[in-house]
Amino acid sequence: GVIDWSNTIDLTAYIPPGDTLTGIAGPAMPGDDVSICTDRRILWFRRDHDTDEWEPDGSDSFEAMGMPAPNVSSAAYWMDIKQALTDFEEPDFLMLVLDRTAKRIYGFREPDEGPTVLLGSVDISPWVGGDSPEGIAVDADSGEVYVAVRNDGSYPYSRVLRFEIDWDGPSPSVDYQGTESLDQGVRGLGYHLTDAEGTTRITIQ
Numbered sequence: 001g002v003i004d005w006s007n008t009i010d011l012t013a014y015i016p017p018g019d020t021l022t023g024i025a026g027p028a029m030p031g032d033d034v035s036i037c038t039d040r041r042i043l044w045f046r047r048d049h050d051t052d053e054w055e056p057d058g059s060d061s062f063e064a065m066g067m068p069a070p071n072v073s074s075a076a077y078w079m080d081i082k083q084a085l086t087d088f089e090e091p092d093f094l095m096l097v098l099d100r101t102a103k104r105i106y107g108f109r110e111p112d113e114g115p116t117v118l119l120g121s122v123d124i125s126p127w128v129g130g131d132s133p134e135g136i137a138v139d140a141d142s143g144e145v146y147v148a149v150r151n152d153g154s155y156p157y158s159r160v161l162r163f164e165i166d167w168d169g170p171s172p173s174v175d176y177q178g179t180e181s182l183d184q185g186v187r188g189l190g191y192h193l194t195d196a197e198g199t200t201r202i203t204i205q
Contacts, residue, residue, distance in 0.1 A: 009045055009054045011036060023135075023188050025075035025095070033057070037075045042095075062097060065108060066118035073100040074188055076145075078138040094119075094167065096145065098136040103128045105136065105145065105174075107167045119167045122174035127161050135189030144177065148186045158182040160189075 015021055015038060025035035025042060034054070036043045046057040062070035075097045093110040103125035109117045124133065128149050135148035145163045162177035 006052070009034070009036075011043075014043060014056055014059075016041070022073055023075075025077060035075070035077070037072060037097075039072050039100075040070055042075060042097075060116065062106075065116060067097065067099065067106055067121075069101070070097075071099055071101040072097055073132075073134050074098045074136045076136045076138050076189075078140065078143060080143070096136055096138060096165075098133055098147065100133055103133055105147070105163075105165065107165070107172060109167075120172040122163075122165055122172050124161070124163065124174065127176055127179075131159070134186055137189040146189060148189045150185050152185065155181075155183065157184060158186040 011021065014036075019038040019040050022037050022039055025037045033047075034045045036045065040063065041059050041061045043059040044057040045054050047053070048055050062072055075095060078094045078096065079092070092112065095108040095110055095116070097106040097108065098104075099106065099121075102121075104121045104123050106121040107119040109119055111117070124147060128147075131149040131151045133147055133149050135146075137146045138144070139146070143164070145165055147161045147163065148158060149161060150158050159182065160180040162179070164175045164177055166173045166175075
């Protein structure tokens with residue numbers, strides 16, 4: 001591949017001292033916004049239409065958002081596309097944050113207006129075991145959650161765990177769906193939307 005320098009952001013000045021950069025909070029979508037994740041906070045950037053330069057658009061500490069002693073390895077965004085197409089309203093985004101040490105997934109709802117809301121967390125340590133959870137992604141269609149875990153000791157060197165998580169009940173619940181084994185070590189997951197299909201219904205009165 002070829003680096004597109006016009007879409008490159010120099011993050012040196014924006015990573016707080018003591019923070020470790022862990023990746024982009026996916027999905028990666030064309031547009032004028034990007035979210036960057038460190039082990040302790042989320043940072044937002046927006047492209048200025050006049051200068052075509054990327055500028056900081058705020059940040060938030062995971063600890064201030066309700067995560068105790070965060071050690072975040074990855075984060076991912078998801079929205080209910082079907083609901084957005086049906087209700088014709090601006091959908092709320094769900095941000096899922098993977099904590100490497102706690103081996104938990106935290107859920108945050110980001111409404112179009114108002115502060116981010118912590119929905120709670122689910123414990124995935126029974127399936128992670130002694131491995132290290134490194135990456136998280138979400139199926140844009142089904143909402144199924146994928147977690148990449150790394151094992152530096154023996155085969156399989158990495159696994160991708162699949163979960164269904166219910167964030168709408170009195171307390172979040174997780175349902176394990178299966179595992180895919182990998183013969184290479186992973187450090188994260190990246191994903192993007194490639195295709196979408198919809199049906200338009202017209203009512204004539």
